[in-house]
Amino acid sequence: MPPKEEEIVEQGEAQAENAEVGDKEAEDVAGDKMKPATQDPTMFSDERGNLKAVNLVCRHPCKIFWFLMIFCFVISFLLQAIVFANAEDGNPFTTPENEFDLDDIRSIQYDSLRLARDEVQKDRDADNQGAQATPKQSEVADLAYWVYEAETDAGVFGTRESIQAMKDAFDIFWEDDRFPDWCLLDYRSFVGPNETRKCSTPITSLSMYYASTWDSAKVDSIIETLKDDDLVATYNTLALCVSRGLYCELVPNTTTAEERAFTREFTANISSQVFSWDMRGELIENITQGTELAAHLLKVDIFKGLVDFGFDKDFSVENPKSKYSRGIIFWGGPLEAQETDLTADEKEALEENEDEIRKDFVIDNFLDEMNQQAEEDTHASVNSYYFMIAIIGDVILQIVLQDALLAIFSLAFVFFWLRINTGSWFLAAVGFFEIAFSIPIAWFIFSVIFQIQYFATLNSLAIFIVAAIGADDIFIFMDAYKQSRIRDPENLVDIETRMSWVYRRTGTAMAITSATTCSAFLCTLITPLTSIQSFGIFAAVVILIDYVLVMTLFCTAVVIFHDRLEGQACCGCCWPCGVQNPTNTDKARQALEEAGEEPVQGDRVSRFFRNQVAGFVKKPLNRALIFVLFITWISIAIWQALQIEAAQEAEQFLNEDNPLQKSITILNNEFPTADDDRGLKVYYAWGLGEVDREGVNLLLDPTDYGEPTFVQDFDFNAQCQTELVKFCDKLKTNPDYKDLIKQRNGVGEVYCFIEELGAFNAKGDLDDCEYVTRGDWKNETWQVDPANMTDVMDRFLQQRTCFDEDGVETTSGRYADEMGWDGNKMKYAAVSAESIILTPFSVNSERVTRREYERFIAVGEEANQVISQYCSGDVIITDLDEKFVFMNNQAIYVQTALQASILGVVIAFVVLLFSTRVFHIAFFASISITSVLVSVVGTMVMLGWSLGSIESILIGIIAGFSVDYVVHLAHAYEIAEGDTYERVEEAFADLGISVFNGMVTSVAASIPLFFCSLQFFAKFGTFLCLTIAFSWIFANFVFMSILAQLKIPIKKGGFRL
Secondary structure, eight states: OOOOHHHHHHTTTTTHHHHHHHHHHHHHHHHHHOOOOOSOOOSSBOTTSOBHHHHHHHHSHHHHHHHHHHHHHHHHHHHIIIIITTSGGGOOSOOSOSOSOTTSHHHHHHHHHHHHHHHHHHHHHHTTTTOOOBOTTOEEEEEEEEEEEESSTTOTTSSHHHHHHHHHHHHHHHTOTTGGGTBOBOOSSOOOTTOOOOBOOOEETHHHHTOSOOOHHHHHHHHHHHTOHHHHHHHHHHHHHHHHOOOGGGSOTTOOHHHHHHHHHHHHHHHHHHTTOSSOSOOOSOHHHHHHHHHHHTTOTTTGGGTTTSSOTTOSSSOOOOSEEEEEEEEEEOSSOBOTTOOHHHHHHHHHHHHHHHHHHHHHHTHHHHHHHHSTTSOSSEEEEEEEHHHHHHHHHHHHHHHHHHHHHHHHHHHHHHHHHHOOHHHHHHHHHHHHHHHHHHHHIIIIISOOOOOOGGGGGHHHHHHHHHHHHHHHHHHHHHHGGGSOGGGGSSHHHHHHHHHHHHHHHHHHHHHHHHHHHHGGGGSSOHHHHHHHHHHHHHHHHHHHHIIIIIHHHHHHIIIIITTOHHHHOOSSOOOOSSOHHHHHHHHHHHHTTSOOOOSHHHHIIIIIIHHHHHOHHHHHHHHHHHHHHHHHHHHHHTTOOBOOSOOOSBOTTSHHHHHHHHHHHSOOOOTTSOOOEEEEEESBOOOBOTTOOTTTOTTOOOBOOBOTTOOOOHHHHHHHHHHHHHHHHOGGGTTTBOEETTEEOEEOHHHHHHHHHHHSSSOOHHHHHHTGGGGSOOOOOGGGHHHHHHHHTTSBOTTOTTSOOBHHHHTTTTEEEOSSOEEEEEEEEEBSSOOSSOOOOHHHHHHHHHHHHHHHHHHHHHHHHHHOSOOEEEESSSHHHHHHHHHHHHHHHHHHHHHHHHHHHHHHHHHHOBHHHHHHHHHHHHHHHHHHHHHHHHTTOOBOHHHHHHHHTHHHHHHHHHHHHHHHHHHOOSSHHHHHHHHHHHHHHHHHHHHHHHHHHHGGGGGOSBHHHHHHHHHHHHHHHHHHHIIIIIIHHHHHHHOOOOOSSSOBO
8 A cells, every 4th residue: 555645754854865866856957947047136036036945945845844843843842841831730821810901990999909908818827817726517618509490380489399309409418418527517506415516508498398397377477467568667677676686776766665566576476487497397288378478578678588599589479489499508618627727828728628529529429410400301390400619610621622622623624625625635734734833833932932921711712713814824825836837837947936936926915914914913902901912912923923834834845745746646645755757847837838828727616716706796787786785784784783782791601501501690680689699799998009000011920910008197096996887887777778788687788897896895705796796885985996906906816706697707707808907007997898789700791880889989989088087098999809890891892892993904904005005905905894894793783692791802803804805805906917807807816716715614614613612612603704704705796896896007116096
């Protein structure tokens, strides 16, 4: 069997003697037919006008080929040794966090608190202040989240079967004998010497339906009482004061003794029932009664938190049906009691180790049952979805791997299409190799030479970009090589002359397109967002390296193909394989000479574009039809594009049919913020200055955000403490804030360390939590004397907070962010409140987040007018979950999409103007690019897309994708000879097939991406397909039709109209 082409090339050096002989034979043949000197030699060309670099390649193709191959491998090895080997956890991508405009007020205030907190905590931890022993399984280490969706109109709580179906999911853990060794233990109750602690009850409405005791008569009495809206209003007014002794000063003086007695008695009735909601009983007989009780309890401020978590936002007395429900079961840590002398690093290492142990335990013992519960046909009335932090990484990794397989299909198509069009496995392999190695070489330049350390996840898109553009460049080069066979015999004197013609013809065209594309990607530098800047620079470098490799490595491969493989049998290869004599160039010249004056039309596809496509464009009636269709479509596209709006809902991470995405979507859209939900904490901090950003450049150092600054004259004096406590009380009780700040048991969820600090200073400990929570300490002298601050804080940090329902959290843990104590001085003091709308885990629309942000800002500015007078320094208002900075990012995405797309078109026009030096060609080509932009955006709107972060990034790089085809045709038209119609024919004949092949490659390669679960890649596939398709259509038919219609003559020399 004859060896394959790849094997022959690998054996090239082994056949060095044969190669040298062949090279000498080629030189002898060339010497006999050498074209006479026609010019003085220059730095780049010899006396015959041939390029010296091309001469070198033609004389020593094998040596240069293997040198370039080895060079690519060496660079890749250096990349591995320098970049990958030093990457954190083996991940070369920069973690996509803290992504914002460094100069925006939101990011400045965010880093002002975040960096100050980190510095203060580091100093405090160095003194080991606040460290206490952590009881076994006393902290939430993980959670399993179940989300349910009803399949019937009765809702999830409408039938006993659906309720039991939901309970089955929890029973995977709840009824397992091993779970008590892993669960979050309940430390709220006293445990005798021979007793063990029980697992904390899951947060779910099922705990009511499976209560250990249920008094139907008493429940009916409670429901009847709650049906009286006047009694409910009275109870809500008095409950905090009468039942818990809180904020009695806010109770109207008009209340009567009977109303107070009713409040006490009704509180006792409800408490006697809810005490047994522990999910340890049988399903109650009257489930309708349970659902009705839950609906009425939603009206009671201090008890609604018992039921609001498990029912959807539409559930009410008027609509006692809940289509959705949810629940959480907690896993505890540490698995063994933790000592106090662990450093922060040791504690982190311990937690990571336990996370791995827990993950393995879940996968080995529970995952199959969880998956079975989540299957659609497991229960007829309920669909169940889950996610668990311990295994979510593995789930996402599986999705990524599945999508990676789809990406492999795309790349495989590129390879096989290269094979079909080059006609050689060898050239296809080299072409694919140069496309693939554009990435590591560009990465090496990006990270090692440019020293850019921020490598964004977005940069992974470069592989699809270079696959599309790189394949197009290969088609351009290869088609020029094929066309040289049927051109001027003067260009076929020898391989050096032939390849010089090919090199000049394609080098200029590809240089123009590469420069335009690189410039368009560099337009992303106008954005302040580092990840997009990183992507723009990296994509531009990749395109540049691809161009260089096509003009070097692939050019060399074509010479080897010409010398040894072209025209051979067995798929272009036959043994023995040496330099052919006569050469294929000699054969082509002989064929041209024999043809005489009769023009050689080229292959069938070239003739099709020269005759049929160009002929179609040359007909006036056809051009009129094209213009009518174009105007009609572009009008519709403009109309639709103008309708695009910023995203009003949280952006989806996965395909909407993915179970994980379904659960996330349901959680984001179908539930109110319940008492047990964690709202976004918004901080009001005094004592901080704005972060010092001097010398910060995230591209060069992604970890350097600046240095925190502190107000030197910040004074945590008695009056400052008093005003801060007043502010806390206002946040908790002001009725104007009920739709801004999340409520728990009828009180705003506020983190105010000054309250517990004052109670501790007044009493000496926090053992009496009623004393603390009722505010009895306010009747004493509670303010801490700054002179005694060190002694008081040392003891205070060891206390357990009275605001932790489990009774295990310390004050140092609860107020880690709010308390600016560094072990010696109170450097800042902060108060925080949880939002009722925003959460740390979801991404809201820019409009919703901005509305809440502005309300929190107004609250802080009002408080600052008083507090800053006594504490010194202005307030810093921020969150620490980056929701406010991301809100600004969303606005930046929209702004950048507009600016980058416009700038990309302008740059394309300038590059085309200077390259063609013909104004009307550059102008009409820019119209084509603009039409692509409008068409893609309009189609996005038609598909139902809104302007989220993904869409904005893609719109910003449209110009970079859409310039290729129109630039190629514009350049071919400009360099052609003759009148307008002849130029149109030549442009289509020269580049019609190349442009078509590039379009087919890109569109077909994008189709597998449609089926990706990750929305970014799915949308990118759609975007790529739309951009390439519109680019090809407008370049071939609209742009060329305009040129054919106007027939503007092109004069020689200089800049022309």
